[in-house]
Amino acid sequence: MQSFWDERYASQKYIYGEEPNPQLKYFIDRNTPGKILFPGEGEGRNAVYAAMQNWKVVAIDQSNIAKIKAEALATKHGVKIDYTVGDIITNSYPTRSFDAIALSFFHLPPQVRNKVHTYLASLLKPGGILFIVGFSKQQINYNSGGPSNIDMLYSTKLLLEEFNDFQIVTNQQFESHLNEGDGHDGLASLIEFEAVKK
Numbered sequence: 001m002q003s004f005w006d007e008r009y010a011s012q013k014y015i016y017g018e019e020p021n022p023q024l025k026y027f028i029d030r031n032t033p034g035k036i037l038f039p040g041e042g043e044g045r046n047a048v049y050a051a052m053q054n055w056k057v058v059a060i061d062q063s064n065i066a067k068i069k070a071e072a073l074a075t076k077h078g079v080k081i082d083y084t085v086g087d088i089i090t091n092s093y094p095t096r097s098f099d100a101i102a103l104s105f106f107h108l109p110p111q112v113r114n115k116v117h118t119y120l121a122s123l124l125k126p127g128g129i130l131f132i133v134g135f136s137k138q139q140i141n142y143n144s145g146g147p148s149n150i151d152m153l154y155s156t157k158l159l160l161e162e163f164n165d166f167q168i169v170t171n172q173q174f175e176s177h178l179n180e181g182d183g184h185d186g187l188a189s190l191i192e193f194e195a196v197k198k
């Protein structure tokens with residue numbers, strides 16, 4: 001999978017654009033800055049925006065090329081991000097160390113998703129917020145981006161089950177017209193999920 005993403009990121013262009021995802025931008029804007037983790041952060045559009053709003057940003061992605069592009073974007077905007085190249089499945093951050101964790105179009109195979117979600121929950125401080133924006137299972141009927149394996153897509157039911165011990169703030173499916181680089185372009189079916197660790 002790492003070579004798949006390195007190849008996708010190989011061009012000079014930012015495949016998902018340089019601007020943050022709109023739902024994630026609104027999440028960053030309305031919350032008090034703290035320490036935030038971006039797993040599967042790719043080329044850095046969300047992490048850099050959060051750093052520009054004074055969040056202390058930690059990011060991880062398995063693609064080395066993504067890291068180079070994310071750091072270039074950070075430099076362009078005069079901010080610093082702590083970006084590791086690695087696999088979220090095998091890495092280890094200290095438990096209860098983040099005020100927020102934000103997943104933006106981070107779609108995992110079902111065999112590892114539950115394990116990763118449990119791990120991410122352990123990294124949040126009590127009162128910390130988990131934010132997810134990604135494609136719903138309906139996205140299989142659209143051609144505006146995302147994995148072609150329906151099992152990697154989200155549903156509100158799945159997220160409720162996986163984070164059943166969280167206090168749910170938002171869990172909704174909706175249609176949106178994506179304009180996020182060449183990678184996310186056109187009408188899409190999205191899920192937005194926000195929940196607080198008790």
Ligand SMILES: C[S@@+](CC[C@H](N)C(=O)[O-])C[C@H]1O[C@@H](n2cnc3c(N)ncnc32)[C@H](O)[C@@H]1O
Nearest residue numbers: 005016040041042061062063086087088104105
């Ligand atoms: C669709 S891209 C989304 C990038 C970014 N979050 C955004 O919204 O622009 C998914 C990213 O997840 C990364 N990824 C997938 N599985 C991963 C894993 N197990 N550990 C770390 N990164 C992973 C890929 O390398 C890729 O950069």
